[in-house]
Amino acid sequence: MCRIFGSFAAGAARPEPAELSAVSARQRHGGPDEHQVLSGAGWSLGCDRLAVTDPCGGQQPYRLPHLPGVLAVLNGEIYNHTELRRHLAARGHRFPDRCDGTVLPALYAEYGPAFAEHLDGMFAVAILDLRTGGPAGPQLVLAVDDMGMKPVHVHHDPSDGSTRFASEIPALLAFDSVRISPREDSLDTVLATRTSFSTHTALDGIDVLPPGATAVVRPGCRPVVRRRPPHHPAEASAPVGDAQDVLRHEVRRLARSEMPVCAITSGGLDSGLVTALVAEYARESDAPPPHTFHLTYRGKWPDSEAAYARAVARRARTVHHEVALDPDELGSLLTRTVRHLGQPNADPIALSTYALFRAVRQAGFTVALAGDGADELFGGYERMRAALDAPAGADWAGAYADALSAAPRMLREHLYTPAYRAYLADEGSAADRIEQELRSAEAVGADRLTAMTAFETRWRLPAYHLRRVDHLSMAWAVEARMPFCQPGVVAYARSLPPSARRGKRALYEAGRELLPTSVLNRPKQPFTLPIAAMLAPGGPLLDTVRDLLSPARLVLGGKVRADRVQKLLTRHLERPSHQNALALWGLAVHELWSDVVQGMRIPVGCAA
The missing domain is CATH 3.60.20.10 (Aminohydrolase, N-terminal nucleophile (Ntn) domain)
Known part of the structure; x- marks a missing residue:
């Protein structure tokens, strides 16, 4: 690496x-x-x-x-x-x-x-x-x-x-x-x-x-x-079997290393499966119990997954590290993550990812196994379920694209200046291209789930998840290995009928022998940062975002209406919501990235 x-x-x-x-x-x-x-x-x-x-x-x-x-x-x-x-x-x-x-x-x-x-x-x-x-x-x-x-x-x-x-x-x-x-x-x-x-x-x-x-x-x-044509799984000696067999094969390949290996355990199904199989391999190899890492936040914050992560670690008998991040550090972490990524990423998970791999490295580990890629391959996202349940004639592709966003289309258009809206009307937007790709795939005969998983693995997964994991793990010289992204698992997932991929049914079946019932029965929740609470009055990120979204800055940029952004912020402070917080966060991250760009001596506004 x-x-x-x-x-x-x-x-x-x-x-x-x-x-x-x-x-x-x-x-x-x-x-x-x-x-x-x-x-x-x-x-x-x-x-x-x-x-x-x-x-x-x-x-x-x-x-x-x-x-x-x-x-x-x-x-x-x-x-x-x-x-x-x-x-x-x-x-x-x-x-x-x-x-x-x-x-x-x-x-x-x-x-x-x-x-x-x-x-x-x-x-x-x-x-x-x-x-x-x-x-x-x-x-x-x-x-x-x-x-x-x-x-x-x-x-x-x-x-x-x-x-x-x-x-x-x-x-x-x-x-x-x-x-x-x-x-x-x-x-x-x-x-x-x-x-x-x-x-x-x-x-x-x-x-x-x-x-x-x-x-x-x-x-x-x-x-x-x-x-290139896809790598053939036979060349990786991929086994024939169920999801547990295929994933076990990949986990064991990736858990072999000449450097210390650990596992990332969020408390969910995907990382839980990886953790359980890493621990199984260690026991069968007469190796010491593996170490697992989970990130949480000091104080009381909503949506904590720490109890689920502890349950996975107890069941797998790992040496568990619960990393408690001080929320007061988040503002400084934001600048570091944007600098390492080199471009804006509007998911607050970037801060959590950076802090988690810092803890992994400080504990002496060079290799970490993670559960990324399972949702994209096995139909795990809520937006996929909603699209599959959409009745005939409904705009499922538009709703799907909105579910990917930091700010839905109507809110974006409300915030943009007339000049920026006109530019996007002429040039088209990323959301337009996503909707077109999804509709085109369905129009040529692909079932809806196959169209969505193809889009997710071809574009969304590498751009949104894998680049972030690569950059923020390597920011701390940690090699992140992802069993779900290996050829054997990918080929297995694509060979399943849609019914077995919907809602990760194949993976839930694989987890019945390996994971606690509490983890299998819990509601789906992404590993993230409670951004609505962090941006609420008195929250540790509010001052950072407020400074980045000052009217003077936004007017100078010329793309959004400063008055409407301020109204959005006021509305969020009066009644905090995840959607408004995520929109504000996306705007703030882009503003901060613009500063970082200038710090790298890029002549902003010059032609390429």
């Missing part, structure tokens, strides 16, 4: 060491164990390493003596590296260590840009092929895993044909020639979807590779991106 970066330009000078050092410094938190950069005329390739697999070997960028023109860097884990090494050794390749990424130059030498089709894991890979004698010629190849667990952000400069990439946006912005501006639709996208969406980021000129994509960059050319 690492942070990676690099550049590729035709006929350019060697990048300045000071520039590359600045890029690395902005994401060094994710790779504190080792730092290495290689560069030459028109190219650079760097890595900040978090040593997990073969900590004493695996120096990046990876190079093999018999392939001097092929360099590679890896962020993530390749779980089938032992099998790949055996296969490649039989074809004459030799390796200096047993690190997972060491196989990458040889795998590329055998298969070219199709190398990623042979990888099982979570990964963002960059390979520089500097050989000039072959048919391909020099090229940069970028690839990310099928679910988008490990992102890579890309900037292409059409003026000189150069391409630069990095694991994190702040690092990418440290390249001297990367000069871009916030997207005009970024505020609407954040309020409509809570984060940047699709392959776009909140910054015009910076994209993120979509899940399961490979990009090939030839000298002076724009990256050519294609989606």
Whole structure:
């Protein structure tokens, strides 16, 4: 697990060491164990390493003596590296260590840009092929895993044909020639979807590779991106069985590590299953009981899940850590999370996620297993149930899109200035595109649940959940592993009939032998922060949000009507509600991100 970066330009000078050092410094938190950069005329390739697999070997960028023109860097884990090494050794390749990424130059030498089709894991890979004698010629190849667990952000400069990439946006912005501006639709996208969406980021000129994509960059050319066929679960030795069998197989694969491993336990079904199976594996391996972590807040706050998390830990017999965060710290955590994410994310869970992984690292753990991805694959969200129950002729897609938002469509349009509403009417919004995708899928014959899970896993999950987990776990040099996002579980979920996926029925059945009845029978509740209470009169986040939403700031931005935002705040203070609090939070996070953008020396308002 690492942070990676690099550049590729035709006929350019060697990048300045000071520039590359600045890029690395902005994401060094994710790779504190080792730092290495290689560069030459028109190219650079760097890595900040978090040593997990073969900590004493695996120096990046990876190079093999018999392939001097092929360099590679890896962020993530390749779980089938032992099998790949055996296969490649039989074809004459030799390796200096047993690190997972060491196989990458040889795998590329055998298969070219199709190398990623042979990888099982979570990964963002960059390979520089500097050989000039072959048919391909020099090229940069970028690839990310099928679910988008490990992102890579890309900037292409059409003026000189150069391409630069990095694991994190702040690092990418440290390249001297990367000069871009916030997207005009970024505020609407954040309020409509809570984060940047699709392959776009909140910054015009910076994209993120979509899940399961490979990009090939030839000298002076724009990256050519294609989606790969899904990784076949047979290549991961996926078992045949029920949900419990399939998940058990993936948990055991991911629980093996040369570094200390723990589990995140929210108190819900998904993380509870992962916790129970991690503990089962430890007992059968005669290993000590695993450690589990749960975040709560000091004082009395609504919607606490601590009792459910304790019940899961007792049943699994883990060493349980209940991390009690001081609410007075939340204001400072907000700035840190926005800076680490590099773009706005309007879900208050970001603060909780950051604080939780801080506690994991401070307790001495490098690897944490989490339950992300289950709702998207197994139909667990309330918005899915509502869409399935919607009668014929109802606007289920519009209601679904509204359920994704920080502020529903009617509220957004009420808050926007006439000029901003006119801009969105001309250009369209993220919500419009989501509704169209859902309706189109149903129109061509997909059942409604399949249409929703396809949308969730293709766009929502990587943009909203996985990028946040990646950035905020790596902010503390913790590798987050997600069993539900592995090929075997994904293929199993997609093979089920809609009736078994609706409401996570298959997972509830899997949990009957593993989890307390109280957890199985509890109402569904996302792991989050009680934002309505935190923004109520006297709440610890109220002053921060009030300052960020001052009329002077909002008038200067020109996108929302300051008077209506103030009325919304007054209404919330008189009668606190989750919906109004979330809308205010989304507006505030976008304002704070605008400040962070300027702090990174981006010329706001300039053309890309």
